[in-house]
Amino acid sequence: QRRSSERRCSHESLPNRIHPRPISAEDSMLPEDPVRAFQLCYCGWLILSMLTSSSQYQLFYTWFHSSGIGLASKRGLGAHPSKLYGIITPPALTPLQMRAVGVAFTACLLASLAPLAPRPFLFGAFALSLLYFPQLYAEATLSGHNPILVPAVLLLLACAPSLDAAASPPSPPPPPWPLQLLRVYLASGYVSSGVAKVLCSFRFRRYWGLGTSLQHYFLEGMWSRPADSALTRSVQWRLVKSPRLLTIFASGALLFELSFAVAPFSGRLSPLWCAHGLAFHAGILWLQGLDFVSFWSASLLVFAFPLSSLLSADLRHAFEHEPLWLLPAALYTLLQLLTAVSLYDLWLDDILPFSCCPMFMPPRSPFDPLPKWQTMTTAPLTGNVRRSGSMEPLYWSPCSGVFGLSRADLQKLPQRVVWFGSTTGMPPEAERFVRAECRAKPFLLFANFELSAELKCLLHRWVDAINSGELADAWDGAKMEQLLQLQQAGLDAFRACVDRLPQRTAGPPADCGFSPPTAVLKGE
Numbered sequence: 001q002r003r004s005s006e007r008r009c010s011h012e013s014l015p016n017r018i019h020p021r022p023i024s025a026e027d028s029m030l031p032e033d034p035v036r037a038f039q040l041c042y043c044g045w046l047i048l049s050m051l052t053s054s055s056q057y058q059l060f061y062t063w064f065h066s067s068g069i070g071l072a073s074k075r076g077l078g079a080h081p082s083k084l085y086g087i088i089t090p091p092a093l094t095p096l097q098m099r100a101v102g103v104a105f106t107a108c109l110l111a112s113l114a115p116l117a118p119r120p121f122l123f124g125a126f127a128l129s130l131l132y133f134p135q136l137y138a139e140a141t142l143s144g145h146n147p148i149l150v151p152a153v154l155l156l157l158a159c160a161p162s163l164d165a166a167a168s169p170p171s172p173p174p175p176p177w178p179l180q181l182l183r184v185y186l187a188s189g190y191v192s193s194g195v196a197k198v199l200c201s202f203r204f205r206r207y208w209g210l211g212t213s214l215q216h217y218f219l220e221g222m223w224s225r226p227a228d229s230a231l232t233r234s235v236q237w238r239l240v241k242s243p244r245l246l247t248i249f250a251s252g253a254l255l256f257e258l259s260f261a262v263a264p265f266s267g268r269l270s271p272l273w274c275a276h277g278l279a280f281h282a283g284i285l286w287l288q289g290l291d292f293v294s295f296w297s298a299s300l301l302v303f304a305f306p307l308s309s310l311l312s313a314d315l316r317h318a319f320e321h322e323p324l325w326l327l328p329a330a331l332y333t334l335l336q337l338l339t340a341v342s343l344y345d346l347w348l349d350d351i352l353p354f355s356c357c358p359m360f361m362p363p364r365s366p367f368d369p370l371p372k373w374q375t376m377t378t379a380p381l382t383g384n385v386r387r388s389g390s391m392e393p394l395y396w397s398p399c400s401g402v403f404g405l406s407r408a409d410l411q412k413l414p415q416r417v418v419w420f421g422s423t424t425g426m427p428p429e430a431e432r433f434v435r436a437e438c439r440a441k442p443f444l445l446f447a448n449f450e451l452s453a454e455l456k457c458l459l460h461r462w463v464d465a466i467n468s469g470e471l472a473d474a475w476d477g478a479k480m481e482q483l484l485q486l487q488q489a490g491l492d493a494f495r496a497c498v499d500r501l502p503q504r505t506a507g508p509p510a511d512c513g514f515s516p517p518t519a520v521l522k523g524e
Contacts, residue, residue: 031166031169032169032171032172032173033162033165033166033169033173033174033176034173034176034179034305034307035157035160035162035163035173035176035178035179036162036163036166036169036173037305038157038179038182038301038302038304038305039112039118039122039157039160039163040113041298041301041304042153042157042298042299042301042302043109043110043112043113043122043125044113045297045298045301046109046150046295046298047106047109047110049294049295049298050102050105050106050109051106052388053141053294053388053389054102054106056381056382056387056388056389057102057136057139057142057388057389058095058098058099058102059381059382059389060136060139060381060388060389060390060391061095061098061135061136061139062095063381063414064138064139064391065092065093065094065095065098067412067413067414068412069405069409069412069413070404070405070406070409071138071396071405071409073092074137075089075090075091075092075134075135075137076089076090076134076137076352077133077134077137077147077148077350077352077353078137078143078144078145078148078350078352079137079143079144079392079395079396079403080350080402080403081134081137082349082350082351082352084130084134084352084353085351085352085353085354086349086350086351088130090130090131090134090135091131092135093131093135098132098135101128101131101132101135102132104124104128105125105128105129105132108121108122108124108125108128109121109125112125115166115167116166116167117164118163118166119157119158119160119163119164120158122154122155122157122158122163123154123155123158125154126151126154126155126158129147129150129151129154130151133147133150138391138392138396139388139389139390139391139392140291140385140386140387140388140389140390140391140392140393141291141294141387141388141390142295143392143395144359144392145292145296145352145355145357145359146291146292146294146295146296147295147296148296148352148353148355149186149189149295149296149299149353150295150353151353152182152185152332152336152353153182153298153299153302155328155329155332156178156181156182156185156329156332156333157178159178159325159326159328159329160178160325161174161322161325162174162176162178174317175309175313175314175317175318176305176307176309176314177314177315177317177318177322177326178329179302179305179307180264180307180311180314180315181329181330181333182299182302183263183264183270183302183303183311184264184311184333184337185332185333185336185337186260186299186300186302186303187260187261187263187264188260188336188337188339188340188341189336189340189355189356189357190256190257190260190263190357191257191258191260191261191340192340192341192343192356192357192358193257193356193357193358193359194254194257194258194260195258195343196343196346196356196357196358196361197254197257197360197361197363198254198258199343200361200362200363201363204362204363204427206363206365206368207363208250208254208361208362208363209247209250209251209253209254210243210247210250210363210365211242211243211244211245211246211247211248211249211250211474212243212246212363212364212365212366212368212471212474212475213246213250213360213363213364213365214239214246214249214250215240215243215246215364215365215366215474215480216364216365216366216368217288217360217364218236218239218240218287218288219240219366219483219487220374220394221287221288221289221290222236222487222491223374223375223376223487223490223491224289224374224375224376224377224385224393224394225288225289225290225385225386225393226289226385226491227289227386228384228386232286232287235287236287237484239287240480240484241477241480241481241484242477243474243475243480244475253280256276256277256280259273260273263303264311265311266303267306267307267308268306268307268308269306270303270304270305270306270307271303271304271306272303273300273303274300274301274302274303274304277297277300277303278297278300281293281296281297281300282297289385289386291386291388294388315330335354336354339351339354339355339356340355340356340357342356343356343358344356345358346358346361365471365474366466366469366473366474366480366483367466367469367470367471367473367474368425368471369424369425370425370426370427371421371422371423371424371425371426371430371434372421372422372463372466372467373397373419373420373421373423374419374420374421375393375394375397375417375418375419375420376417376418376490376491376494377391377393377415377416377417377418378415378416378417378498379391379415380414380415381414381415390415391413391414391415393417397419397446398410398419398446399419399423399434399435399438399444399446400433400434400435401432401433401434401435401436402432402433403433404435410446410448411448413448416447416448416449416498416501417447417448418445418446418447418451418455418459418494419444419445419446419447420443420444420445420446420459420462420463421443421444421463422441422442422443422444422463422467423438423439423440423441423444424440424441424442424467426439426440442463442467443460443463443464445459445460449497449498449501451497452493452496452497454493454497455490455493455494455497458486458489458490458493459490461486462483462486462487462490465482465483465486466483
């Protein structure tokens with residue numbers, strides 16, 4: 001009986017020895033309040049991005065400020081660039097002021113990590129972000145939409161009263177309504193981006209989720225942002241020759257964007273959207289060289305913290321107990337929702353940082369009849385156009401009616417650049433983006449240095465190949481192999497042509513020593 005009793009006691013205590021007790025707030029490195037936990041992770045991510053890249057941003061801005069090109073007189077967000085909220089024109093900072101603002105922005109983020117009064121520092125970081133990032137609209141990793149979520153996240157966190165108790169947080173924490181609003185804000189951009197792709201599928205009568213769309217966009221990135229890694233190039237080649245596999249990826253990407261319609265209400269399943277989003281943008285950076293990781297992706301961490309409360313209940317509680325902080329945060333979120341639902345910047349004009357995120361909208365194919373425009377460039381400031389501190393390679397060109405560069409501007413660029421492509425088959429919606437004298441051309445070629453005959457021939461062959469091909473050719477692995485080999489020959493010829501030229505360094509216009517640009521217009 002004694003042995004039996006000992007065995008029973010042993011078995012009863014076994015689960016307690018095998019299964020540890022639940023992790024409490026004291027065991028976790030993050031606070032129990034999900035708002036504070038997200039704020040620490042988000043600000044830490046931004047601090048890391050600033051510490052690793054701000055010196056490259058400063059290098060670029062020092063050149064850009066004194067470059068003398070037309071773009072250097074503008075400030076704003078996006079490639080246009082647009083006024084802040086469509087209303088405010090940011091001032092142009094001197095390089096010294098720019099450095100001071102960058103340091104102050106990073107310092108505010110650091111100070112907000114301390115438990116004592118983080119909200120004033122978050123509001124300060126919000127204001128400084130609207131001054132800092134508009135100076136860098138022409139930089140390769142910050143041009144476009146990468147930084148546009150930073151002001152929204154910082155402002156909504158600055159409106160979170162629970163952060164006032166960061167030094168001695170209550171238990172249980174108050175309802176996390178700021179995170180609920182942030183989820184709605186972020187989800188609206190993804191959903192509207194997916195809806196824009198669906199609408200363009202109807203407009204061009206071709207499903208965006210076909211692998212040919214990613215084929216086209218991958219090839220475009222392989223021209224403008226070529227990868228140094230042999231592994232990356234090998235994966236790119238394999239994917240471009242596998243449109244059926246890319247169809248799975250493209251359809252999955254479209255479904256991923258549209259699925260954000262339910263993400264704010266996903267409860268404990270929300271980390272799935274966080275994980276998928278981080279992998280999604282990491283893949284874009286790896287395969288296309290487009291950086292949505294350094295600043296944009298940090299906002300996805302808002303889905304990393306499961307919330308058991310309902311959105312409506314949290315907002316009702318905030319309206320009853322914290323209306324002075326809820327109202328400005330809700331109004332800001334509502335303006336973003338209206339922008340996204342109306343697809344405002346798709347039909348009208350940019351009002352960044354509010355946006356419906358109309359990116360990569362048209363369903364494409366390497367052999368479709370639409371215009372095609374490519375660029376190759378060096379990156380003398382950083383050595384690689386994929387790195388922070390380079391000039392955005394794709395937006396601006398001599399034939400653009402919106403993102404134009406004058407012939408004089410071409411001679412002031414520190415990088416050697418080639419633009420080439422065709423403008424036949426242009427839809428009416430795109431005509432305003434191309435100068436009248438450059439429309440309906442089967443071949444266009446611009447450069448700010450003298451090109452070799454071999455390079456000109458290879459670029460002409462590339463454009464002829466994609467314009468003379470059939471849509472079905474994109475599904476033919478052998479023909480895509482030939483196209484990839486022709487592209488690689490063009491990239492190699494560009495590098496050989498550049499290597500024969502004197503080293504070019506950035507400096508004031510009088511010191512640049514640029515050779516006159518060449519422009520070849522065929523089919524006139």
